[in-house]
Amino acid sequence: MIVDDHELFAESLELALNMEGYGVRRVPTASTTPVALLAGVARYQPRVVLLDLDLGSLGDGTRLINPIARTGSNVVVVTGSYEESEWGHCIKRGARKVIPKTHPLNEILSVTRRICQGLPVMDAAERERLIGVWSEHRRVAEDLRGRLDRLTPREAEVLGWLVEGHQVREIARESVVSEATVRTQVKRILRKLEVTSQLAAVGLARQAGWSPNVRHKAN
CATH class of the missing domain: 1.10.10.10 (Winged helix-like DNA-binding domain superfamily/Winged helix DNA-binding domain)
Incomplete structure (x- = not known):
């Protein structure tokens, strides 16, 4: 399942996955709601959900990671963000991997393939590093908000x-x-x-x- 409000990118990704032989469902984010999206994930039970973070009218995709992951789907975040603290937050919430949109489509295909084969897509050291970056970012942000308060x-x-x-x-x-x-x-x-x-x-x-x-x- 592809959840991305950038239509051209989503179409390209859908075409590439179809050519690899995957059955793909692309969610039109402009005409759905978070509740409807999660209901669709529960109904279709996709093995992999490729999720953007900036979902336009759907808001921040980060908050969808944990509910989707709880259904048993593997969440792979595909984003335009290069903020490692944001990546760490995604991993903390249950994403299997974060991939920048500027990376080749082949990388997304490779990660999808490995997940479908039951193989790891991120080593423990990288996972802990990213979560650590997010934790430090959160600590600093809380300190700054405390001063402003x-x-x-x-x-x-x-x-x-x-x-x-x-x-x-x-x-x-x-x-x-x-x-x-x-x-x-x-x-x-x-x-x-x-x-x-x-x-x-x-x-x-x-x-x-x-x-x-x-x-x-x-x-």
Whole structure:
């Protein structure tokens, strides 16, 4: 089974698998739901599910890995992402292998063939390395979110302005406060985030995927 919203890639993969003699079912992600997809996996019981992570209207494919794997299907993630922490997350959730979409189709065919033959497709050392990368990434992200949670609502608002590229004088003008007040707030932000510059504070917020609800003053 192929679950991928990139139609041209999915069609190419389907053709290659058909030529290898596999029976292939391609899921039209634009016209299905996660519940319907999982029901289809349970009904057809594919030996291998080739799963993309960016599934458009279906959202993040990572959350489908574990439910699919629990049906007994082998999940192989085929993705455009090169983030090893994301790969490790997929392996942790039950994927047998992660393959970048830029790799040759023959690699996907080879992995599919090995799984169907009951052969391993990833050694234990590589599995543990990728899961370790994901674990460290999660630890760092939790630490960053913990620092951001220290901010007061006003400090979070000011940080939001900084993330959007506004200068202190602009924040002061829009907030109807003095520049000195905003600079004091910025200093508190830097101290709580354990950084030494506004640029570092913005970088930390972006690294953590932080997206505050900044309320701009109406003109």
